[in-house]
Amino acid sequence: MTQVYNFSSGPAVLPREVMLAAQAEFTDWHGSGMSVMEMSHRGREFTQIITEAEADLRKLLGVPSGYKILFMQGGAHFQFAMLPLNLTQPDDTIDFVDTGHWSRIAIKEARRYAKVHLAAVGDGSGIPAEADWQRSKGAAYLHYCSNETIGGVEFPFIPQSDVPLVCDMSSNILSRPLDVSRFGLIYGGAQKNIGPSGLTLVIVRDDLLGHARSETPTMLDYQIHAAADSLYNTPPTYAIYIAGLVFKWLLDRGGLVAMEQQNIEKASMLYETLDASGFYSCPVERPYRSRMNVPFRLADERLDDAFLEGAKARGLLQLKGHRSVGGMRASIYNAMPVEGVKALCDYLRDFVRTHG
Structure with missing residues (x-):
């Protein structure tokens, strides 16, 4: 079989070692005689799996005491509603930083439940200077998206905030070290750097629990899930199991410090190839270019189909x-090996030689 490198934005590539480990345990987890997919979520076996997964994630991120880790469902879209239902009252104001598509989806949903104030609005090429943000007085929280998967804009800093800082980290969590203590709540879908789709991760400070509005559905109340240790209802058990294997894979490779260095290497290699070509262009200013999602365009969009066909022939998938912006995008999450980015860079240069 030809070597394939999957540059999908999500569901995304998983570490091969993780998939092989899951394959070996698929029908019989640790001598239990059961697949993880068959286990009771309240049984001893799965309790071990979820307990280890949480402990390993706490170690990876250095999650301090006073924070709950929740393994949930519904993706970031559920969180867009859960946040205002749990952290605001109808007359409260939420400050948002709008840097792209996913910021705007979160803003649209939040407006159903509370007042929204745009502290800053980006133009798609970068992050507005923090000194220019216009924050509202007494906001319930400040929300931002640390990495816009579609636009390829990534925050190189953690914003300062006097109110709880809330962040959608769906596409760059676990890609670098993080000071969790700076945040009130962090959330993200798993299907990029954590595991398969179906799992959503929430890290929430204890003092933000227990304040849900009276009309909040039981399944959308963070306190309900925290009190039940993520087992209020049947969770996405197999996705949690795979996520746990990914956490161990990261720890075995030196944790997030080592992963950040590899991600810097991959992103630098790809951006340098694009910039040096005179043929490809990237819409994002250099200080704000994502290490995870690299959007680019060809000099002549009439060559797009030929580019994609040639890439597929080389196993570059x-x-x-994204359909909303066109062009190309290479997602190079943690599990994308350096060799995959090298193969893409070779193809980029070859395509210029034959079509430039």
Whole structure:
């Protein structure tokens, strides 16, 4: 079989070692005679799996005491509603930083439940200077998206905030070290750097629990899930199991410090190839370019189909940009090996030689 490198933005590539480990345990987890997919979520076996997963994630991120880790469902879209239902009252104001598509989806949903104030609005090429943000007085919280998966804009800093800082980290969590203590709540879908789709991760400070509005559905109340240790209802058990294997894979490779260095290497290699070509262009200013999602365009969009066909022939898959913006996009999450980025860079240069 030809070597394939999957540049999908999510669901995304998983570490091969993780998939092989899951394959070996698929029908019989640790001599239990059961697949993880068959286990009771309240049984001893799965209790061990979820307990280890949480402990390993706490170690990876250095999650301090006073924070709960919740393994949930519904993706970031559920969180867009859960946040205002749990952290605001109808007359409260939420400050948002709008840096792209996913910021705007979160803003649209939040407006159903509370007042929204735009502290800053980006133009798609970068992050507005923090000194220019216009924050509202007494906001319930400040929300931002640390990495816009579609636009390829990534925050190189953690904003300062006097109110709880809330962040959608769906596409760059676990890609670098993080000071969790700076945040009130962090959330993200698992299907990029954590595991398969179906799992959503929430890290929430204890003092933000227990304040849900009276009309909040039981399943949308963070306190309910925290009190039940993520087992109020049947959780996405197999996705949690895979996430736990990913956490161990990261720890075995030196944790997030080592992973950040590899991600810097991959992103630098790809951006340097694009910039040096005179043929490809990237819409994001250099200080704000994502290490995870690299959007780019060809000099002549009439060559897009030929580019994608040639890439597929080389085993370079899922490079088509999001339908809302077009162009190309290479997602190079933690599990994308350096060799995959090298193969893409070789193809980028070869395509210029034949079509430039």
